[in-house]
Amino acid sequence: MIAKVITDISLDREFDYLVPEELQDKLRPGSAVSVPFGRSCRTGYVLSMAENSSYDPAKLKALNGIASDRPAIPEQLIALGRWIAGYYCATQEHAIRTLLPAAVRSGKVKEKKYRCFFLADKSAAEKYIIENKGNSRLEKRVLVLQMMLRKGEGPRAEFSTETDYSASAFDALCKAGLIACREEAMPDEFDNRIETLPSAPLPPSPDQEKALEQISQILDGKTSSHVQLLYGTTNSGKTEVYLQAIAKVLERGRSAIVLVPEISLTPQTVRRFRARFGDKLSVLHSRLTDRERFDEWNRINSGKVQIAIGARSALFAPFNNLGLIVVDEEHDSSYKQSESPRYHARDVAVMRGKLENAGVILGSATPSAESLYNARQGKFLLCRMAVQVDNKPAPLIRIVDRRLDPAPEAGMSNLLSPVLIHAVEERLERGEQAILFLNRRGYARSLCCPQCGYEARCPECSVNYNYTYSRSREILSCHLCGGVVPAPPACPECGFQEIRYFGSGTEKLESCARGIFSGARIGRMDSDMMRSADDYEVVLDKFRRGKLDILIGTQMIAKGLHFPGVTLVGVVNADLGLSMPDFRAQERTFQMLTQVAGRAGRGDKRGEVIFQTTKDSDVIRFAADLDFDGFSKFDLEFREMLDYPPFTRLIAIFFKGENESAVAAYAAEFAEKLAVYKHDRLRITPPAPAPVEKIRNQYRYLMTVRGNGLKTIREAIRVLALHHTVPAGISVAVDVDAQHLM
Numbered sequence: 095m096i097a098k099v100i101t102d103i104s105l106d107r108e109f110d111y112l113v114p115e116e117l118q119d120k121l122r123p124g125s126a127v128s129v130p131f132g133r134s135c136r137t138g139y140v141l142s143m144a145e146n147s148s149y150d151p152a153k154l155k156a157l158n159g160i161a162s163d164r165p166a167i168p169e170q171l172i173a174l175g176r177w178i179a180g181y182y183c184a185t186q187e188h189a190i191r192t193l194l195p196a197a198v199r200s201g202k203v204k205e206k207k208y209r210c211f212f213l214a215d216k217s218a219a220e221k222y223i224i225e226n227k228g229n230s231r232l233e234k235r236v237l238v239l240q241m242m243l244r245k246g247e248g249p250r251a252e253f254s255t256e257t258d259y260s261a262s263a264f265d266a267l268c269k270a271g272l273i274a275c276r277e278e279a280m281p282d283e284f285d286n287r288i289e290t291l292p293s294a295p296l297p298p299s300p301d302q303e304k305a306l307e308q309i310s311q312i313l314d315g316k317t318s319s320h321v322q323l324l325y326g327t328t329n330s331g332k333t334e335v336y337l338q339a340i341a342k343v344l345e346r347g348r349s350a351i352v353l354v355p356e357i358s359l360t361p362q363t364v365r366r367f368r369a370r371f372g373d374k375l376s377v378l379h380s381r382l383t384d385r386e387r388f389d390e391w392n393r394i395n396s397g398k399v400q401i402a403i404g405a406r407s408a409l410f411a412p413f414n415n416l417g418l419i420v421v422d423e424e425h426d427s428s429y430k431q432s433e434s435p436r437y438h439a440r441d442v443a444v445m446r447g448k449l450e451n452a453g454v455i456l457g458s459a460t461p462s463a464e465s466l467y468n469a470r471q472g473k474f475l476l477c478r479m480a481v482q483v484d485n486k487p488a489p490l491i492r493i494v495d496r497r498l499d500p501a502p503e504a505g506m507s508n509l510l511s512p513v514l515i516h517a518v519e520e521r522l523e524r525g526e527q528a529i530l531f532l533n534r535r536g537y538a539r540s541l542c543c544p545q546c547g548y549e550a551r552c553p554e555c556s557v558n559y560n561y562t563y564s565r566s567r568e569i570l571s572c573h574l575c576g577g578v579v580p581a582p583p584a585c586p587e588c589g590f591q592e593i594r595y596f597g598s599g600t601e602k603l604e605s606c607a608r609g610i611f612s613g614a615r616i617g618r619m620d621s622d623m624m625r626s627a628d629d630y631e632v633v634l635d636k637f638r639r640g641k642l643d644i645l646i647g648t649q650m651i652a653k654g655l656h657f658p659g660v661t662l663v664g665v666v667n668a669d670l671g672l673s674m675p676d677f678r679a680q681e682r683t684f685q686m687l688t689q690v691a692g693r694a695g696r697g698d699k700r701g702e703v704i705f706q707t708t709k710d711s712d713v714i715r716f717a718a719d720l721d722f723d724g725f726s727k728f729d730l731e732f733r734e735m736l737d738y739p740p741f742t743r744l745i746a747i748f749f750k751g752e753n754e755s756a757v758a759a760y761a762a763e764f765a766e767k768l769a770v771y772k773h774d775r776l777r778i779t780p781p782a783p784a785p786v787e788k789i790r791n792q793y794r795y796l797m798t799v800r801g802n803g804l805k806t807i808r809e810a811i812r813v814l815a816l817h818h819t820v821p822a823g824i825s826v827a828v829d830v831d832a833q834h835l836m
Contacts, residue, residue, distance in 0.1 A: 095112075096147045099127060112155065125139070127139070128159050141172060167194060168395070183830055185434070198387070212276075222235075238264065238267060295341065301326070320453055321468075322454070322475045324458075325477070325478045327720070331483045335455075336455065337367065353419070354405060355428045356428065371400075376390045377390065379404045405428075416446070419453070421454070422457050430833045444456075459689065460684065486700075488720055499512065511704075511706055522643055527640070527662075529644070530666060531648075534670065535562070535620040536564050539598070541595055552572035554791045598666070618645075634655070645660075652689045659697060661701050664703075664706070671686065675836075676834060680713045687714065737801065742800045747797050747811065748826070748827040749794070756824060760821055768807065779797055782797070
C-alpha cells in the first residue's frame with residue numbers, strides 16, 4: 095500500500111511512501127505521519143492512499159509511523175484543500191495548513207489532562223484503615239482512604255478541601271497498591287462571560303416564512319442549487335432566519351457553521367445564538383489564545399458541539415456531518431484572505447457545501463455584484479426580504495453638502511456640519527443615542543510644514559500622506575507597512591514650531607465631539623482602541639445598556655449591530671471611499687453607507703441618517719434613497735461595458751522586490767510566457783507599477799488577467815508562479831478573484 099504524503103515544506107508536491115503492514119489498518123487520508131525526508135525526519139499529512147506508485151517500489155522509503163501528537167485532518171476537508179490549492183494558485187501545503195489552526199497543527203499545544211485517583215482494592219483499603227487508625231505517622235494516608243471511600247474517584251485537588259494531605263501520602267498509597275490513578279481529559283471549560291437568557295423562536299413574518307421554506311427544500315435536496323442568496327433589507331430579520339434554519343439542521347442530526355465578517359460582531363452573534371442553543375456552540379476567531387483555539391477545535395472534532403461561529407477561519411471547523419453554512423454580510427471584503435492561499439470564504443463556503451451536501455445561506459442587505467449575478471443566472475436561489483421587522487419605516491436619510499455650510503467660527507472644527515450638530519443635540523435632549531461614523535482612524539491624515547513645505551512620509555512606502563497622526567500616543571504610523579515613529583514637535587527640516595496636521599480620523603472626531611457636546615458620554619471603536627475581543631464587548635455592552643450617548647467608529651460599527659436606542663446616524667465624509675482607484679470603490683461606498691444607515695431606527699422610534707459630503711455623487715444619492723436596485727443597475731452597466739467582474743473573472747499577479755528594474759524585467763518575462771495562452775475572451779494587462787508602488791522597501795508591479803475561460807491560463811499561472819525558478823530577491827503573488835488592485 096502506498097501513502098501519498100505532503101510534508102511541512104512548501105514544495106507543492108506529494109511524495110510516495112510505503113505503508114508498513116502494521117499501519118495499514120490504522121492509516122487513512124488526513125492522518126499525520128512521520129516520514130524520512132532526505133537526511134532528516136519530517137511531519138506530513140496523508141492526502142490519499144494507492145495500491146501502486148509511478149516510482150520504483152524498491153526505491154520507496156517506508157513511513158516512520160503515525161504522528162500521535164498531531165490530530166488528523168478530517169477526511170471531508172482534504173478534497174476542499176485540494177480545490178483551494180488548484181483554484182487559488184497556492185501550494186498544496188499552504189492549502190492544507192489553512193484547514194488546521196496553527197495551535198492544532200504544530201503539536202505544541204497538548205490536550206489538557208489530569209490524574210484521576212481511585213481505590214485499587216476497596217477491601218484492602220478498609221482493612222488498612224482499621225489497622226492504622228490512631229497511628230499519627232500514617233494519619234494522612236488513612237484520611238485519604240476514608241475520603242475516597244466516601245467520595246469515590248477524582249483528581250488529587252478534589253480531596254484537598256477536607257484533608258490536610260501531602261502528595262507523599264498519595265504516592266505511598268499508590269506504591270502500596272491501595273489506590274491507583276489514570277490520565278483523563280480535562281472537562282470543557284464553558285465560557286460563561288457572555289450572559290444570556292434563553293430565547294424562543296419568534297413567529298416568522300411572511301418574508302421569513304418564505305425564506306425558511308426555501309431552506310427546508312435545500313436541506314431536503316429538492317432544489318436546483320444548494321445556495322440561497324438571502325437579500326434582506328437591514329432590520330428585516332435575517333438573523334432569526336439563520337436561527338430557525340439552524341434549528342432545522344440540528345433536528346436532522348447535522349451541524350452548522352456561521353461566519354461573520356468582523357470580530358466586533360462575534361460577541362453579539364454569540365449572545366443571540368447562545369440564548370437559543372445554549373452550550374451547543376463553539377466560538378472561533380483571531381483573538382483566541384493557542385490554548386483556547388486548540389480546545390475549541392477539539393470540542394468540534396469530538397462532536398461535543400454542533401454549531402461553530404466565527405470569522406473567516408471558522409469555515410474549516412471539522413464537523414463530520416455538516417448540514418448548513420451561513421455567511422452573514424456575504425458582500426464584506428474581509429472574507430478575502432490577504433495571504434496565500436488567497437481564498438474568498440464566501441466562495442469556499444459554496445464549494446464546501448457542494449462537496450459535503452450541505453446548504454449555504456449568503457445573507458446581506460447589499461449583496462455583492464458576484465452573488466447577485468449568480469442568482470440572476472440561476473446558480474443561486476434568490477430570496478428577498480424587503481420589509482423591516484414589525485413593518486418599521488425606513489430611516490429618513492438626508493444629504494448635507496458641506497460646500498454650502500457657513501464658515502466655522504474661529505477655533506471651531508468644521509468636521510461636523512451645523513445640521514448634524516443640531517440633530518445630535520436633539521437626541522441628547524431626548525435621552526436617545528447617536529452613532530457618528532468616519533471610516534478613517536487616527537487623529538490626522540498628514541503632517542506638513544506651512545513654512546518650508548516639508549511633508550512627513552513613510553520612507554519605506556510610496557503613498558503621499560500615508561503617515562497617520564495619533565495625538566493620544568504622539569506617534570506617526572504607516573497603515574501600509576506598520577512603521578511607527580515619534581511625532582515631531584517641530585518641523586524636522588526647518589525647525590518651524592507651528593507644524594500642521596491635516597485630514598481627519600476617528601480620534602479627531604472624538605475630540606471634536608467632546609468639545610461640542612460637553613457632558614455627553616462618548617465611546618470610540620476603531621482598531622487603534624480595540625486590542626482584544628473583550629475590548630469590543632466592553633464598549634458595545636456599555637452602549638447597549640445606555641451608558642454611552644454617542645458611539646464613534648469606523649466600519650466595525652457599520653454592520654450587523656442591533657441597538658434599539660439609536661435614532662440618529664451621522665456619516666462624516668460620506669464620499670471618502672469614492673476616490674480610490676478601484677472599480678469596486680462605488681460598490682463598497684454604497685454598501686458601507688447602506689449598512690451604517692441601517693443602524694438607525696431599529697427600536698420604536700423612526701431613525702434619521704445624515705450623509706455629509708463635499709461632492710455630487712450618484713452613489714450617495716442611491717444610498718440616501720436606499721435604492722439598491724437602482725444602484726446595482728447603474729454599477730453593473732459600468733462594469734459590463736469595461737469587462738469587469740461579475741461579467742468576467744479577474745486574476746491579479748503582483749511582483750515584488752527591492753530592485754525595481756529586476757522586478758520590472760521579470761514581470762515582463764512572466765507576461766511574455768503567458769501571452770501564448772491568450773484567446774479572444776481574455777484581456778491581459780501588461781505589468782506596470784502598482785497603484786501603491788512600494789511597501790516595506792519592496793517595489794511592486796501588477797499585471798491583470800480578466801475574461802472568461804480562464805481555466806487553462808490559471809493553471810499556467812500556477813505553474814509559472816510555483817514551479818518555475820524566480821530570480822533571487824523577487825516574489826510572485828497570485829490573487830484569483832482579486833478584491834483589491836492596490
